[in-house]
Amino acid sequence: MYEKILLAADGSENSLRASVEAIKIASMNSECKVDIIYVADFAKSKNEILHTQGKEALDFSRRQKLIPIQELLQAKNIPYTTNILRGEPGPTIIRYANEHAFELVVIGSRGLNALQEMVLGSVSHKVVKRVNCPVLIVK
Amino acid sequence: MLEKIKKEWFSNVRADILAGAVVALALIPEAIAFSIIAGVDPMVGLYASFLIAVTIAFVGGRPGMISxxxxxxALLMVPLVKEYGLDYLLAATVLTGVIQILFGVFKIAKLMKFIPRAVMIGFVNALAILVFLAxxxxxxxxxTVTYIFVAITLVIVxxxxxxxxxxPAPLIAIIALTAVTLYAGIDMKVVGDLGGITKSLPEFFIPNIPFTFETLAIIxxxxxALAIVGLLESLLTASIVDDMTxxxxxxxxxxxxxxIANIITGFFGGMAGCAMIGxxxxxxxxxxxxxxxxxxxxxxxxxxxxxxxxxVVQIPMPVLVGIMIMVCIGTFDWSSFSYLRxxxxxxAIVMLTTVIIVVATHxxxxxxxxGVILSTIFFVAKIAKIRVIEKQGDDFIHFVIEGQxxxxxxxxxxxxxxxxxxNRNIIIDFTESHVWDDSAVGAIDKVVLKYRERQNIVTIEGLDSxxxxxxxxxxIYKKTNTISN
Structure with missing residues (x-):
């Protein structure tokens, strides 16, 4: 089974569901490592700086979002690492996944309708199209 | 040192050149629009943008930031330009630079962290509203054509x-709509109607002002104001770039x-500027x-x-206005509405007050x-809440003090x-409190002495060191420790 899984998460409900699936797959192989990444979105940077007092508080609030996911992994004794990346979510996840030769990418889907998808753009669709390994999208 | 220069200048050459080109194109309409807001020729803003960007590239503290x-x-300059003209603005720009250097030397920039979030949110919102109103x-x-052109510009961008x-979409809007206007011969206000474009490099000159105390008092x-606002926006922008990178x-x-950038731009005919978030x-x-x-x-x-x-002088004003509306929408902090709730x-009151005062005074x-003063008052009021909890014992009364x-x-x-x-034993417990100043000690004295007047024995405990x-x-109560009377 897979030994190197990338879990792209933003702390949302969808990403929690994706984590549960990632754990199911990872538990099948005791050698499997999960790399959790969170993308600090360029488009939200101004807003987050304005609404957080200082750099440390902002860094903390980002790490905090991943705590529930880390707890899930810890509970199942799955080795993991956490990374906070910066950029536009789609392209950043794709670049990271392709550079580090993952065997599987797991990502949640926000479940946008056609209009929202046109305006907001679907991160998971972009990832599926351009990542060079299998992608599991979790609804 | 050499390593640092190499990293800051040449570690990302290709992408830097491309990004710089995108920014140059986006800067032109804004520089023109801000000149119009300030009430000066477009060249004043364009020269400023050229000189400030180039100077900051060498002397700025945040690589990759655009100033x-x-x-x-521009909004701050309006009354000065209207009453005294361009030369006073240039002199004020130089003086702004001098003040900012002093701020830097005395490390006042560090004080910016005391400006509360609410004030900064109010700042960007007020800025967006004022630029929109302009x-x-x-x-x-x-x-009617004006309305249509503004609308088309917004759709394009x-x-x-x-x-x-x-x-960049604004560039497409400018090229397409300027071309349409020229070919169809539509009669519309263009940039050229509000001031000329000089196709030459800026030249050094000393602003033509009387060097008197009176002039200083005017500028x-x-x-x-320019120095404070410039630094505020620059440091906010720097934090955003820090975070993004x-x-x-x-x-x-x-x-x-x-x-330094403002001093140089002032001597070369440009208006004061600062870093730009967008x-x-x-x-x-x-x-x-x-x-x-x-x-x-x-x-x-x-x-x-x-x-x-x-x-450039043929760019129709409505297109420029459309692009500036986009800039306002981008500047405004739309999450402010949920923030207010x-x-x-x-x-929330501090944020609204900041916006209202800016919009009222421009x-x-x-x-x-x-905003800073108001939030300081709120802070003091909040921290000044003190509670005294009374617990009756068999032969004593225990007061627990909570708060500063x-x-x-x-x-x-x-x-x-x-x-x-x-005739009681009274214990006043300061474990949950802290004594900050003379008036606090005075107050403790007053309480102790008042109790002693009625033959109570007062013990103070739990004070931190x-x-x-x-x-x-x-x-004083320490010095008159026996029960008086």
């Missing part, structure tokens, strides 16, 4: 980026750099990280003006100062006790 002529600064006169009362990503208030910047160096975000998004991106943005802007100056009431610095004891809370402290008891020291040194 140029800005709306926040566009309204160019739309209302003009022809918001819809096109979904399909075309490589070319000084403007320069102070995950790197650190030197805030005091940036303050000094802004100062343009810096565009730069980083386009891949710009190093100093080269800022330099390219400035140089290319000047080159384009010299080569294409004749076409969710944030503590006092923060002066960003006044709003910021009012200082000048603002002493009155509440003194009034919280019941002084009618007689610094409170203890202060009480030891100042309290």
């Amino acid at each position: 140029a002529a800005t709306g926040a600064m 566009q309204v006169p160019h739309i209302l009362g003009e022809s 918001y819809v096109l980026p979904r399909f075309v990503k490589s070319i 000084f208030p403007y320069s102070i 995950g790197t650190d910047s030197n805030k005091n160096k940036e303050a000094k750099g802004q100062g 343009q810096s975000v565009i730069n980083v998004k386009s891949g710009g990280r190093g100093r080269l991106s800022t330099l390219v943005a400035g140089l290319l802007l000047m080159f384009l003006i010299i080569v294409l100056g004749d076409l 969710k944030a503590p009431r006092s923060d 002066d960003l610095s006044k709003g910021v100062i009012a 004891l200082f000048f603002a809370s002493v009155e509440e402290f003194i009034d919280a006790f019941n002084y009618t008891v007689e 610094s409170s203890e020291k202060m009480v030891e040194k100042l309290a």
